[in-house]
Amino acid sequence: xxxxxxxxxxxxxxxxxxxxxxxxxxxxxxxxxxxxxxxxxxxxxxxxxxxxxxxxxxxxxxxxxxxxxxxxxxxxxxxxxxxxxxxxxxxxxxxxxxxxxxxxxxxxxxxxxxxxxxxxxxxxxxx
Amino acid sequence: xxxxxxxxxxxxxxxxxxxxxxxxxxxxxxxxxxxxxxxxxxxxxxxxxxxxxxxxxxxxxxxxxxxxxxxxxxxxxxxxxxxxxxxxxxxxxxxxxxxxxxxxxxxxxxxxxxxxxxxxxxxxxxxxxxxxxxxxxxxxxxxxxxxxxxxxxxxxxxx
Numbered sequence: 001x002x003x004x005x006x007x008x009x010x011x012x013x014x015x016x017x018x019x020x021x022x023x024x025x026x027x028x029x030x031x032x033x034x035x036x037x038x039x040x041x042x043x044x045x046x047x048x049x050x051x052x053x054x055x056x057x058x059x060x061x062x063x064x065x066x067x068x069x070x071x072x073x074x075x076x077x078x079x080x081x082x083x084x085x086x087x088x089x090x091x092x093x094x095x096x097x098x099x100x101x102x103x104x105x106x107x108x109x110x111x112x113x114x115x116x117x118x119x120x121x122x123x124x125x126x127x
Numbered sequence: 128x129x130x131x132x133x134x135x136x137x138x139x140x141x142x143x144x145x146x147x148x149x150x151x152x153x154x155x156x157x158x159x160x161x162x163x164x165x166x167x168x169x170x171x172x173x174x175x176x177x178x179x180x181x182x183x184x185x186x187x188x189x190x191x192x193x194x195x196x197x198x199x200x201x202x203x204x205x206x207x208x209x210x211x212x213x214x215x216x217x218x219x220x221x222x223x224x225x226x227x228x229x230x231x232x233x234x235x236x237x238x239x240x241x242x243x244x245x246x247x248x249x250x251x252x253x254x255x256x257x258x259x260x261x262x263x264x265x266x267x268x269x270x271x272x273x274x275x276x277x278x279x280x281x282x283x284x285x286x
Contacts, residue, residue, distance in 0.1 A: 009244070010216055010219060010220040010223070011212075011213065011216045012150075012201070012213075012216050012217045012219075012220040013220050015201065015202065016150070016201070057223070057242055057243075057244060059244060085227070086223045086224050086226060086227025086228070086242060087227055087230075087240060087241060087242045088227070088231075089230075089231050089234065089236050089238070089239065089240070090236035090237060091236065091237045091238065091239045092239050095239075106227065106228075106231065107223070107224045107227055107228075108145060108146055108149035108150060108224050108228075109149075110149055
């Protein structure tokens with residue numbers, strides 16, 4: 001069973017992301033939700049996580065800092081991080097990809113977008 | 128000013144349509160301030176600062192009834208199960224998404240932008256010339272742009 005951590009300060013956004021992931025074939029996954037990057041980091045350390053989905057704009061610890069922490073940790077460096085944000089564009093996406101993000105998607109998301117983005121990951125990690 | 132209003136109206140309408148369609152399969156239509164006033168719905172408000180590349184504020188005022196309808200669609204929950212916290216969160220996420228789409232639409236792709244966190248607001252000050260009104264599911268929803276430096280704001284559209 002896959003373990004997915006969703007970090008977003010909006011419960012609405014977390015619900016939308018979770019529903020989209022369920023629709024594209026991850027209904028059996030175990031989801032853990034965090035309201036900020038600090039909680040998200042704690043969750044990915046606690047659970048053997050297969051995917052971290054994170055917003056950028058969050059209180060306490062933002063998504064960019066969370067990404068930096070994950071990519072600087074030898075234990076977490078291979079964890080795919082998908083950034084889903086309302087503050088993204090080409091320039092920001094490029095910066096985040098250079099920092100090690102698996103992919104960057106702009107809000108609002110839908111299952112078709114997530115399916116396309118996560119296709120390589122789903123194909124290589126089929127249980 | 129009229130040209131700016133028209134440009135803004137087009138971009139904000141597109142952002143509103145995409146956001147509400149994606150969230151709850153709800154369509155929006157442009158309407159006048161008089162139509163919004165006639166509907167006389169209790170409203171909730173939220174504001175958000177766009178911090179870069181130019182500082183300005185976006186406000187969203189939505190009919191409570193519309194928020195409940197969107198939440199019922201999204202969460203597949205009965206109205207009695209929806210609490211104020213969830214409705215406020217939904218309102219904030221709608222503005223957050225609309226603001227992101229709007230900024231992406233007006234800026235060149237190589238220009239980064241930064242959004243603040245949405246903050247709930249009970250006040251509906253009005254008075255700005257940059258107010259854009261919509262009706263969705265027979266309920267009013269409006270976006271207002273406020274800036275202390277109109278020239279800097281206009282510079283966003285010069286590219």
